[in-house]
Amino acid sequence: MSNRRRAPSDAPARHASQGHRGIPWRNMLPLWITLAILVFAGAAAYLLLRPPDALPSEVQAAQAYDLYQGGALFLDVRTQQEWDQGHVSRSVLIPLNSLESRLNELPRNQDIVVVCRSGARSREGATLLRRHGFARVTCLTGGIQAWAAAGYPVSR
Numbered sequence: 001m002s003n004r005r006r007a008p009s010d011a012p013a014r015h016a017s018q019g020h021r022g023i024p025w026r027n028m029l030p031l032w033i034t035l036a037i038l039v040f041a042g043a044a045a046y047l048l049l050r051p052p053d054a055l056p057s058e059v060q061a062a063q064a065y066d067l068y069q070g071g072a073l074f075l076d077v078r079t080q081q082e083w084d085q086g087h088v089s090r091s092v093l094i095p096l097n098s099l100e101s102r103l104n105e106l107p108r109n110q111d112i113v114v115v116c117r118s119g120a121r122s123r124e125g126a127t128l129l130r131r132h133g134f135a136r137v138t139c140l141t142g143g144i145q146a147w148a149a150a151g152y153p154v155s156r
Contacts, residue, residue, distance in 0.1 A: 055067075055111060055136055055137060055138040056138055057123075057126065057138060057139070058119075058123070058126075058138060058139050058140075058141045059113065059138050059139075059140060059141065060141055060142075060146070061140065061141075061142065061146045061147050061149075061150040061152060062150065064113050064138075064140045064147065064152075065147075065150070065152050067111055067113055067138075068088070068090075068113070068152070070111070071110070071111075072110065072111035072112065072113050073091075073092060073106070073107060073110050073111065073112045073113070074088045074090065074091035074092065074112075074113050074115055075091065075092055075094060075106065075112050075113070075114050075115065075125065076088065076091045076092065076093045076094070076115045076116070076144075077094060077095060077096040077099060077114060077115070077116050077121050077122060077124075077125040078093070078095065078096075078115075078116050078117055078121065078144075079095055080093065080095070082117060084156075085156070086144065086148065086154045086155065086156050087115075087144065087154065087155055087156075088115055088144065088147060088152070088153070088154065088155075089153040089154065089155045091115060092105075092106075094106075096116070096121050096124060096125050099125055099128055099129075100128060100132075103129070103132055103134075106129070106134070108133070108134060108136075109136075110136065111136045111137075111138075112129065112134060112136060112137045112138070113138055113139065113140055114126045114129070114137065114138070114139040114140070115139070115140045115143055115144055115147070116139075116143045116144070117143045117144055117145060118142060118143040118145055119139065119140065119141050119142050119143045119146075122139035122140055122143060123139050125139065126138060126139040
């Protein structure tokens with residue numbers, strides 16, 4: 001066995017700019033810059049490519065009434081019996097259980113507000129429409145109950 005010590009030139013040089021695993025920080029800079037550019041480009045693409053007239057996922061009764069006055073289609077996804085008890089005037093009835101098979105009856109170039117009794121089925125209906133490419137879809141928070149409570153027109 002030799003008690004010979006290594007000469008300082010044999011030891012690997014360690015600089016202050018190296019990380020704990022020996023990767024120089026300066027070598028990581030291009031990676032971080034590239035990552036920042038990709039994040040920025042993705043955010044910009046989302047903002048530029050999303051439909052300009054996309055609706056929020058849900059609206060309150062007052063917002064829904066503004067859409068109603070603007071000519072939006074109101075799609076009621078309740079049963080015929082519930083519809084007969086009262087519905088938004090000028091709305092279209094397609095029960096939720098038959099909605100997927102009747103998508104061809106709905107316009108793709110018009111705002112659609114999905115309505116049910118209290119809001120649960122309308123969320124499901126709006127999700128189904130979005131999944132099938134309808135971009136201008138929202139649902140009425142609180143359903144026909146919130147609509148009627150706000151004093152908006154209900155037909156019987």
